[in-house]
Each structure stands twice: as C-alpha cells, then as structure tokens.
Amino acid sequence: MHWYSRFSRKLVQQHRHPALTVLRQKCAVSYLSTVATLPSAGKVECYISKETDPWINLAFEEWLFRKSNSARYILYLWRNQTCVVIGRNQNPWKECHLKLMQDDGVPLVRRRSGGGAVYHDIGNSNYTIFMPRDEFDRRTNAQLVCRGLHQLDIPASVNERHDLVIGDKKVSGSAYKLVNARAYHHGTMLIDADLTALGRYLRPPPKNLVGKGVESVRSNVTRLREHSFTVDHLSFCEAVAGEFYRTHGVPWREPVELTVDHMKANPKVRDYYDEIRTWEWIYGQTPDFAHRLERSFRWADADILMNVHRGMITEANVSLKSERHIAVASRLSECLQGTRYSEDGIREAFGMLKEDLILGTRDLEELEELQEWLEISL
Amino acid sequence: MFRQTLSSTRVLARSFRPQLIQRTAFLSLRGYATRKYTPEHEWVSVDANGVGTVGITEYAAKALGDVVFVEIPEVGTPVLQKEQLSAVESVKAASDVYAPLSGEVIEVNQELESEPSLINSSPFEKGWIAKIKLTKKEELDGLLDEAAYAEHIKE
Numbered sequence: 001m002h003w004y005s006r007f008s009r010k011l012v013q014q015h016r017h018p019a020l021t022v023l024r025q026k027c028a029v030s031y032l033s034t035v036a037t038l039p040s041a042g043k044v045e046c047y048i049s050k051e052t053d054p055w056i057n058l059a060f061e062e063w064l065f066r067k068s069n070s071a072r073y074i075l076y077l078w079r080n081q082t083c084v085v086i087g088r089n090q091n092p093w094k095e096c097h098l099k100l101m102q103d104d105g106v107p108l109v110r111r112r113s114g115g116g117a118v119y120h121d122i123g124n125s126n127y128t129i130f131m132p133r134d135e136f137d138r139r140t141n142a143q144l145v146c147r148g149l150h151q152l153d154i155p156a157s158v159n160e161r162h163d164l165v166i167g168d169k170k171v172s173g174s175a176y177k178l179v180n181a182r183a184y185h186h187g188t189m190l191i192d193a194d195l196t197a198l199g200r201y202l203r204p205p206p207k208n209l210v211g212k213g214v215e216s217v218r219s220n221v222t223r224l225r226e227h228s229f230t231v232d233h234l235s236f237c238e239a240v241a242g243e244f245y246r247t248h249g250v251p252w253r254e255p256v257e258l259t260v261d262h263m264k265a266n267p268k269v270r271d272y273y274d275e276i277r278t279w280e281w282i283y284g285q286t287p288d289f290a291h292r293l294e295r296s297f298r299w300a301d302a303d304i305l306m307n308v309h310r311g312m313i314t315e316a317n318v319s320l321k322s323e324r325h326i327a328v329a330s331r332l333s334e335c336l337q338g339t340r341y342s343e344d345g346i347r348e349a350f351g352m353l354k355e356d357l358i359l360g361t362r363d364l365e366e367l368e369e370l371q372e373w374l375e376i377s378l
Numbered sequence: 379m380f381r382q383t384l385s386s387t388r389v390l391a392r393s394f395r396p397q398l399i400q401r402t403a404f405l406s407l408r409g410y411a412t413r414k415y416t417p418e419h420e421w422v423s424v425d426a427n428g429v430g431t432v433g434i435t436e437y438a439a440k441a442l443g444d445v446v447f448v449e450i451p452e453v454g455t456p457v458l459q460k461e462q463l464s465a466v467e468s469v470k471a472a473s474d475v476y477a478p479l480s481g482e483v484i485e486v487n488q489e490l491e492s493e494p495s496l497i498n499s500s501p502f503e504k505g506w507i508a509k510i511k512l513t514k515k516e517e518l519d520g521l522l523d524e525a526a527y528a529e530h531i532k533e
Binding site: 088112113116175177179180213288 | 441442467469473
C-alpha cells in the first residue's frame with residue numbers, strides 16, 4: 001500500500017486509556033493562542049524520506065536545515081536500516097561495542113546534533129522539526145510528538161530530560177542542533193525495534209579510556225508495540241504530521257517524498273552525504289582521549305598509554321618491563337605515533353617496526369601476540 | 379591600562395552604590411567601551427594590538443543551558459568572518475560558534491576543556507573561547523554595539 005493513501009484517512013480518536021485523558025491535558029496546547037501568532041501556511045512544510053540509508057537520511061536532514069534561512073517550520077520523517085548513531089561530541093570507542101558491530105556489519109554513524117548514542121533499525125522511526133532559533137525550546141516539540149502518540153492511543157508523556165516515556169521507560173530520545181538563526185529538534189521512536197540488539201551494541205566492554213566529550217545517559221527502554229498492536233512507521237508518521245499541521249493551524253497536505261533522486265539532483269545533499277561518511281568525521285571528530293592498556297604476557301608485562309587527537313595517536317608510551325625488549329618498546333612508541341587509532345593504524349605501526357628492527361623468530365612471535373592483543377583492545 | 383580603568387570604575391561604583399547595582403553598572407559600562415556582538419550571539423572585545431577575544435554571550439549561554447563540552451579551535455588556524463570557529467554542546471544541543479571577525483587564532487582557552495561550564499558561569503570573562511589576531515579590522519564596524527545587541531535580543 002502506498003503510504004500516503006493511509007495519510008488521507010481521518011484519524012479516529014479513541015479514549016480507551018483513562019490515563020490518556022490526564023496525559024492529553026498535560027501536553028495540550030491552546031490552539032486559539034497558537035492560531036493567533038501562526039506563521040502562514042506557506043511557512044509550514046512536511047517531508048518524508050523513502051530511503052533507509054542512514055547517511056542519505058542525515059544528508060537530507062542537513063539539506064533541509066541549511067536550505068532555508070527563513071522563518072519556516074519543517075517536519076521531516078525518516079527511518080534507517082540497522083545502525084548505531086552517536087552524538088556530535090562522543091567517543092565511539094567508549095559508547096558502543098564496535099567489535100560486535102563490525103562482526104554483525106552494523107555501521108557506526110556520527111550525527112551533527114548533541115546527545116548520546118542511539119540504536120536504529122527499521123522498527124525505529126525518526127522525526128526532525130526545523131524552526132527559527134528564537135522559537136527553539138526543548139519541550140514544545142516533544143509535546144507535539146507526544147500528542148501525536150496520544151492520537152494513536154499510546155499513553156506517552158514528556159520527562160525531565162525532554163524524552164518521551166511510557167510510564168518510566170523511554171521510547172524516544174531527542175537531540176538538538178542550533179546554527180545561526182535556525183534550529184532543529186530531532187528524535188527517535190522505538191516502534192518495534194530489536195531491543196536485544198540495542199542492548200548488545202550500546203553496552204561496550206569496559207576499557208581504561210579517559211577523555212572529554214559527551215557521555216550517553218543510560219535509560220530503560222520500551223517500544224510502542226508493547227502498547228499498541230497496530231502502530232507502525234506509517235501510522236506514526238501520519239499522527240505526527242497531523243499534529244504538526246494542527247499545531248501550526250494549517251490544513252492537511254501530502255508530505256513531500258524524498259528519494260535518492262533528490263540527492264542526485266542536489267549536489268549539496270551529495271556533499272553532506274560524502275562528508276559524514278568519511279573516517280575523519282565518524283572517528284576523527286572524537287574529542288581527545290587517552291587509552292591505557294595493561295597485560296601480562298609470559299615474556300613481559302606490557303603497559304601502553306596512547307593519547308589520541310582527532311582519531312590519530314599523537315603520543316604513545318610503550319613499556320614492556322623487560323631488558324630484552326627495551327629497543328622494541330621504544331621503537332614501537334615511535335611507530336605508533338602519527339598512525340590512526342584503529343586496527344589498520346596498529347597494523348601499520350607493527351609493519352614499520354618489523355622493517356626497522358632486525359628481529360629473531362622469538363621476537364616476531366612475541367610481537368605477533370602483542371599486536372593481536374592491541375588490535376582487539378581498541 | 380584597561381585593568382586600571384576597570385578597577386577605578388569599580389572603586390567608584392563601590393563607593394556610591396549598593397552591592398548588586400554596582401556590579402551590573404560596572405559590567406555594562408565596560409561593555410559599552412569594548413565589546414561588540416554578532417546577531418548570532420558571539421561577542422568580541424578588541425585590544426590595542428588588534429587581538430580580538432571571542433566568546434558567546436550570556437543570553438546565548440542561558441538559552442543553551444549547562445554547557446558540557448566545548449570544541450576548542452587549534453592555535454594557528456586561520457578563520458574568516460562568519461566561518462565556524464568552535465562548537466559547544468549543552469544538554470543534548472550542539473551549537474556552532476562562528477568567528478565574528480577574520481584573522482588567525484593565536485590563543486585558546488584550554489580551561490574550557492576541563493571546565494566547559496565556565497561558559498555559563500562567566501560568559502564574558504573566564505568563558506572566553508579564543509583570541510584572534512585580526513586581519514580585517516574594518517569588519518568590526520559591521521558588528522552590533524551593546525545597545526544594538528540588547529535591542530536584538532529583546533525582539
């Protein structure tokens with residue numbers, strides 16, 4: 001079924017949950033007062049992406065954000081294939097289980113807004129509301145989406161972190177971006193996402209990793225599916241769009257569909273896409289951190305400290321606490337410097353080391369062991 | 379010299395006014411003398427050597443809420459007016475900071491790395507972000523003065 005044929009159907013309000021009445025009152029807006037200061041209908045737009053590539057969808061978002069510098073209100077609805085999305089100033093090595101993600105082929109994505117790490121899959125829907133910066137406030141749009149959920153008979157409310165919860169469990173995380181005179185508020189919505197996968201990827205193994213940057217706030221989560229048998233991506237989009245139009249006092253209009261053709265036709269979208277797919281953006285934008293690794297091998301005790309700036313090892317201090325390994329340790333420290341903090345970087349450094357020093361079979365075996373441990377410890 | 383002017387203002391003010399009013403009067407006096415603003419809520423204060431100290435305004439800091447991270451620019455970076463200089467994050471909101479004037483970053487406030495909340499507690503003083511050696515001083519004329527900025531945020 002084509003999605004917008006469902007949009008045209010009129011939403012039937014049902015009041016099965018008594019709790020909903022109270023929640024509705026909490027999120028209610030006075031439509032009369034809103035209407036008085038309403039932007040004209042021309043200033044309200046709605047888009048929906050038909051793509052599920054996370055980078056394409058974020059590129060559309062950036063394009064919608066940058067393209068108009070006016071007083072427009074825009075709603076953008078989208079969903080992604082399985083991926084983990086971290087906040088603008090987060091450390092992926094600290095926030096998610098990169099090894100597991102790599103094994104499962106789950107990509108890591110860095111978004112431009114603040115906040116913590118979130119899990120996406122096709123059972124999770126996302127909304128973005130663009131507005132003039134002066135109108136930005138964290139609660140207003142959370143309440144708008146909340147009213148959308150009430151339309152679907154889901155007893156959601158907005159918590160003190162401006163996330164949407166059902167009871168005390170989170171169903172939607174939000175984040176914001178402010179640039180010049182524009183702002184956006186975006187958020188996830190767990191409809192029937194795989195919560196086991198969510199827990200797996202967002203629970204990283206413990207590491208001795210110290211750095212600045214923004215840490216995720218862990219929350220118990222639930223899904224809309226637990227509260228509604230029928231809710232899906234389309235009915236969610238329909239409810240939020242309906243509420244968006246209603247809040248801005250404009251009649252229903254079909255949202256504009258965004259497809260990969262839009263990207264082909266707009267070189268800017270392509271630029272935004274290319275930029276966020278680079279290693280320099282995804283990993284290189286990590287705030288400075290230090291990683292200390294210790295392990296006892298049969299042949300020596302290893303103690304390694306690496307300082308990382310923009311994803312590159314800027315300083316490494318390798319100590320192997322054994323006379324026989326002094327040369328190896330000091331040369332390895334030098335080789336690690338200036339390489340990427342990644343498996344490839346480590347491999348490169350060990351490659352250099354092996355070329356530089358004349359090593360016996362025993363040394364090589366030990367180095368092999370050290371390299372393997374370092375690679376899996378990042 | 380600047381410091382001296384400051385302290386003499388403060389002494390004067392202290393002798394005439396009760397504590398609270400004195401502080402406000404002192405701040406705005408100094409603002410009139412040195413600080414310029416962008417409509418996007420950055421401030422710059424230019425010294426006699428053509429070095430502009432840049433930060434974000436109290437109004438912006440309040441609107442953002444508790445700042446938890448500041449992306450500090452690198453010394454030696456050339457910047458153009460209205461180009462991104464830095465970025466701050468506060469309670470899930472990422473906000474770009476633009477260079478109010480063109481020049482080269484010659485000093486950065488490393489304190490913000492360990493204490494980003496200085497942006498909230500002292501936006502015009504300890505919360506400065508970078509010092510820029512200006513290359514186009516004429517750009518200064520295009521910025522807002524205290525009164526114009528106050529008018530701008532009232533809108």
